[in-house]
Amino acid sequence: MSVLAIAEHRRGELRLVSLEQLAAGRDLVDDLGGELHTAVIGGDVETFGAKLNREGVDTVHTVDVGEEFNHDVYTQVVTQLAEEVEPTVLLMPNSVNGLDYAPAVANRLDRPLVTDVVGVDAEDGLTATRELYGSKVETTIDVHAEQAAVTVRPAEWPTIETDGDAAIEAFDATVDESAVRSTVKGFEEVGGGDVDITDADVLVSVGRGIEEEENLDIIYDLAAALDATVAGSRPLIDNGWLEKDRQVGQSGKVVTPDVYIAIGISGAVQHVAGMKGSETIVAINTDPNAPIFDIADYGIQDDLFEVVPALTERFR
Numbered sequence: 001m002s003v004l005a006i007a008e009h010r011r012g013e014l015r016l017v018s019l020e021q022l023a024a025g026r027d028l029v030d031d032l033g034g035e036l037h038t039a040v041i042g043g044d045v046e047t048f049g050a051k052l053n054r055e056g057v058d059t060v061h062t063v064d065v066g067e068e069f070n071h072d073v074y075t076q077v078v079t080q081l082a083e084e085v086e087p088t089v090l091l092m093p094n095s096v097n098g099l100d101y102a103p104a105v106a107n108r109l110d111r112p113l114v115t116d117v118v119g120v121d122a123e124d125g126l127t128a129t130r131e132l133y134g135s136k137v138e139t140t141i142d143v144h145a146e147q148a149a150v151t152v153r154p155a156e157w158p159t160i161e162t163d164g165d166a167a168i169e170a171f172d173a174t175v176d177e178s179a180v181r182s183t184v185k186g187f188e189e190v191g192g193g194d195v196d197i198t199d200a201d202v203l204v205s206v207g208r209g210i211e212e213e214e215n216l217d218i219i220y221d222l223a224a225a226l227d228a229t230v231a232g233s234r235p236l237i238d239n240g241w242l243e244k245d246r247q248v249g250q251s252g253k254v255v256t257p258d259v260y261i262a263i264g265i266s267g268a269v270q271h272v273a274g275m276k277g278s279e280t281i282v283a284i285n286t287d288p289n290a291p292i293f294d295i296a297d298y299g300i301q302d303d304l305f306e307v308v309p310a311l312t313e314r315f316r
């Protein structure tokens, strides 16, 4: 019995989901017994391998092929790793890359694949939890198979921060170059934005309560005082008041900052889906019944046009 989690990296950085998967994997190994393996494919495998050596990990496999993600290479290598490790559960990120190769790998290994999973349990056979209809409905799937593949939704598990004492082993994969039919020609950020809100420690997030584009100035002032990044709810992006890559939510980005300040945001499920994993949530809203208050750690029921400048003054 074992679990194998495939890490993800982009442009020289290990992505957080790689470490979150380890917590999911550890939960499974606690139920199943056996070992937790993780693997990194391509890029600076030595550095990534060291970062993946977290508490509870038994073996880190490093596969020194390629620099960036490639569908055909990942499909071949992950299949070979899974044939070697024979994990009961193969974990992959539910990311653009993960969703690209996971179905191909599951197909090659003849395993069922459960995607976009927010919970896993192996106490009594493998069960996986998924959220549907913008997180309004939770479903539990019983997996009737000895071995399965799962893609893990980012920001659902905490990262394991403590260093471990895993064996770090180079895995000698055989890549059949004649079967590599795609090449990566470059990397272009969609929208050409200059910020990555998923990286920010503090997010000042603004919603329709701001009323007019000109009023955004008070939000930028607060963000400057806090050294924070500005994000927003979908209506602001649809209005063209903020760039698309600043949208938080189901059709935007999933963020997990230390502090998320929701200003004039109602807390619709599609928005909450993108920020509920934030460490501390502060909500400013005039409506005491706004759903955002249900998940806020601190709530200020007041007019944002009064509260925001006062906060800015305080933090300057």
Ligand SMILES: Cc1cc2nc3c(=O)[nH]c(=O)nc-3n(C[C@H](O)[C@H](O)[C@H](O)COP(=O)(O)OP(=O)(O)OC[C@H]3O[C@@H](n4cnc5c(N)ncnc54)[C@H](O)[C@@H]3O)c2cc1C
Residues within 6 Å of the ligand: 206, 207, 208, 209, 210, 232, 233, 234, 235, 247, 248, 249, 250, 251, 252, 253, 263, 264, 265, 266, 267, 268, 269, 270, 271, 274, 284, 285, 286, 287, 290, 302, 303, 304, 305
């Ligand atoms: C398929 C689909 C995908 C979606 N994806 C996303 C997504 O990714 N992200 C997203 O955000 N939304 C998304 N939505 C839209 C979502 O359903 C909501 O419409 C949206 O989140 C509402 O944004 P809001 O909270 O800013 O606006 P509103 O719901 O209009 O809320 C504005 C809030 O501001 C408060 N307010 C007003 N004036 C003040 C004031 N002066 N001071 C303080 N508070 C004030 C009000 O009480 C209210 O609670 C999606 C919808 C669909 C159907």
